[in-house]
Amino acid sequence: MDTIFHALSDETRRQMLHDLADGERSVTELAAPHDMSLAAASKHIKVLEKAGLIRREIRWRTHICHLEAAPLKRAHDELAFYERFWTSRLDVLERLLAEEDAQQRKDKDNPNPSHGDDR
Amino acid sequence: MDTIFHALSDETRRQMLHDLADGERSVTELAAPHDMSLAAASKHIKVLEKAGLIRREIRWRTHICHLEAAPLKRAHDELAFYERFWTSRLDVLERLLAEEDAQQRKDKDNPNPSHGDDR
DNA sequence: TCATCAGTCAACAATTTGGTTAAATGAAAT
DNA sequence: ATTTCATTTAACCAAATTGTTGACTGATGA
Numbered sequence: 001m002d003t004i005f006h007a008l009s010d011e012t013r014r015q016m017l018h019d020l021a022d023g024e025r026s027v028t029e030l031a032a033p034h035d036m037s038l039a040a041a042s043k044h045i046k047v048l049e050k051a052g053l054i055r056r057e058i059r060w061r062t063h064i065c066h067l068e069a070a071p072l073k074r075a076h077d078e079l080a081f082y083e084r085f086w087t088s089r090l091d092v093l094e095r096l097l098a099e100e101d102a103q104q105r106k107d108k109d110n111p112n113p114s115h116g117d118d119r
Numbered sequence: 120m121d122t123i124f125h126a127l128s129d130e131t132r133r134q135m136l137h138d139l140a141d142g143e144r145s146v147t148e149l150a151a152p153h154d155m156s157l158a159a160a161s162k163h164i165k166v167l168e169k170a171g172l173i174r175r176e177i178r179w180r181t182h183i184c185h186l187e188a189a190p191l192k193r194a195h196d197e198l199a200f201y202e203r204f205w206t207s208r209l210d211v212l213e214r215l216l217a218e219e220d221a222q223q224r225k226d227k228d229n230p231n232p233s234h235g236d237d238r
Numbered sequence: 239t240c241a242t243c244a245g246t247c248a249a250c251a252a253t254t255t256g257g258t259t260a261a262a263t264g265a266a267a268t
Numbered sequence: 269a270t271t272t273c274a275t276t277t278a279a280c281c282a283a284a285t286t287g288t289t290g291a292c293t294g295a296t297g298a
Contacts, residue, residue, distance in 0.1 A: 002128050009124035010286090014197075021201060027245060040287055042246065047285095061244045061295075069204030076202070078133075079195040082140060085188030129256085146275060159257055161276065166255095179265075180274045240298090247292070254285070262277070268270085 001078065004071045007051035012036075013044050017053060020067040027063050120197065123190045126170035131155075132163050136172060139186040146182050 007013055016030045031041030045065065048054045052071045057064045126132055135149045150160030164184065167173045171190045176183045 001133070002130060005124050005128035006285095009121050009128055011121060014120070018200070021204070036286090037288065038245070039247085039289080043286075046246095063245065067201070067204060069201050072198055072201045073205040076195065076198040079191055079198065081137070082186070082188050082191045083195070085140070085186060086192040125255095131256095155256090156258065157275075158259080158277085162256070165276095177275095180272095182275065242296080242298100243294100245293090248290090250288080252285100252287085255283080256281100257283100258279100258281080260278085263275085265273100267272080 001074070003051040004053070004075050007047050007053055008075065010044065010047075012041075013048055016044065016048065017067065017072075020054060020065060024057075024064045024066050027065065030065060120193070122170040123172070123194050126166050126172055127194065129163065129166075131160075132167055135163065135167060136186065136191075139173060139184060143176075143183045143185050146184065149184060 008017075012034050015033065016025075019025055019030060019033075027042060027045055028038065030045060031038050034041055045054070048065075049056060053068055055066045055068045057066065127136075131153050134152065135144075138144055138149060138152075146161060146164055147157065149164060150157050153160055164173070167184075168175060172187055174185045174187045176185065
């Protein structure tokens with residue numbers, strides 16, 4: 001997860017992913033829109049590759065990159081956990097309940113042995 | 120976006136966010152599960168704050184942190200762009216079409232009519 | 239044989255990150 | 269006035285990140 005989110009934390013790399021959503025691209029093609037050396041772009045691509053966000057297919061001289069969506073889904077799923085905090089007004093209520101619950105948790109400094117809710 | 124994804128790229132910080140989903144937490148409470156100094160945890164919290172992922176309410180000595188979901192939604196939406204690459208079998212077709220399109224785009228560039236799918 | 243071309247690798251530098259310890263802050267309680 | 273407590277700040281350090289330039293690779297094709 002660290003590497004996935006890290007890979008996504010750079011505009012250059014996000015742009016490259018976006019480009020790859022339109023189809024395969026060579027390293028040079030991916031690098032073209034960015035104002036940096038090819039070597040620098042190559043490093044970015046390697047970061048994406050190590051995060052599993054792209055797959056590389058070497059055809060003769062050119063390295064063809066493909067989007068690999070599975071890790072994106074994992075990241076997306078991870079964020080979905082927080083969906084209730086931004087979606088409907090119903091969930092605002094839900095959120096308030098959670099906060100109230102936390103308040104109760106805090107109010108009792110002495111643990112009550114007669115209750116265990118999880119697991 | 121950079122700062123949001125960067126904030127998410129650290130397990131300690133993701134854990135803190137997760138804890139905050141259960142309700143408000145003080146800095147000390149957020150730091151407790153993590154094997155590091157309070158000062159280090161404080162830095163992590165500041166990273167989250169700068170990314171807009173948490174809001175801080177100072178009540179006397181203790182700083183109470185709240186989850187701020189809006190940036191999480193932005194990140195989630197950004198990733199949703201790639202949804203078609205992992206969802207339904209219908210979208211697998213869509214993806215194939217995109218790749219085929221890219222192939223055509225390439226054939227125009229490189230007028231070599233025989234592209235054998237070798238290996 | 240030799241230049242070419244796509245891309246990587248190596249070495250270097252500046253900046254950021256993530257951690258440490260020790261000192262500072264600032265209002266409340268004593 | 270002094271202590272206390274939650275937290276921040278400062279100074280420092282090692283490692284990672286992001287960029288540069290220049291040399292290397294390895295199959296092609298003139």
